[in-house]
Amino acid sequence: MSKRKQPDSGSPADSLSQNERILYNVIHGKQDMGIWTRDMKKETNLPDKVFNAALKTLQAKKLIQEVVNVQSKGRKHYIATEFEPSKELTGGAWYSEGKLDKDYINLVKDQFAKMIYQQKVATLEGIADAIRKTKIFKTEFTKQQTEEIVRDLVLDNRVMEVKSTGMGEFASIQIGKVCYKCKSKGGTRGETKVGAMASIPCGVCPRISQCTPDGIISPSTCVYFAKWLDF
Structure with missing residues (x-):
């Protein structure tokens, strides 16, 4: 209407x-x-x-x-x-004003990720309810908008989609229901993994002086460096 x-x-x-x-x-x-x-x-x-x-x-x-x-x-x-x-x-x-408001979208995504992290495991309904209770946003998000934001978080690799097993952290969620978990603390963007910088292998490598991007010893061929990146 x-x-x-x-x-x-x-x-x-x-x-x-x-x-x-x-x-x-x-x-x-x-x-x-x-x-x-x-x-x-x-x-x-x-x-x-x-x-x-x-x-x-x-x-x-x-x-x-x-x-x-x-x-x-x-x-x-x-x-x-x-x-x-x-x-x-x-x-x-x-x-x-007719333009996609990227700053606002990022703010909404951050808040959604925060709610998912706080709930540990969250359903779409649970996320929407938690956001509504915070009263951070003046407008209430529709079911479609909630789905769009959570889907973006999954694509951004900040949140993962899982199905409830009905046990442990899923105890309050119906078996088989789709729900969401954060992949990192608070679902933050670009967060450095704890202890990753401290354990970089280059700092203790005896051949660091011989390491060059296109040399025989190179970060692109170093198995230790590759393992550190996957940390």
Whole structure:
């Protein structure tokens, strides 16, 4: 259902000319989806000069606003200010001003990873409930958004997908249900493994002075260095 803002009393729409009202009615009729300028011209059949003047007036009176359609960014798209733009237009929570908000997405992913780490083993429902209780984010994530974030964490190799065995740490989870565990402490990004730097073999190698990238002794062929990388 379209989200409508509270209309103002004595709206500027009351003083529109016939042509302005024709254009406004077309835009308003599209509700939260709005309409592309080319389609407006087709539906109103107004001459270009009249159309442009009416469009400018409607914007000046703040009856309509231009919005970014993430699916067609090159097109001028307008919506009546009475409506909140549909998520289909704006891209939803992951977009800001028509652009993918990578900083926000990374923040959300970090919080999701933190919740999974705290629960040790977590289901999608458990993750969503934990995030909701923190009240960190103003908006509540849908089931689809929760799945998208957790799937990204799996692809980032920060979280692994497992199935409950119904025993041990899975005792409270139905057998066979898909759940998630962090691969590192807190599911942090790029975290150095504990003790890894301290145990680097190069520091105690008697042939370090002969080691070169393309030499007979090289990090690329060193079995000890390879084992350290897999630590």
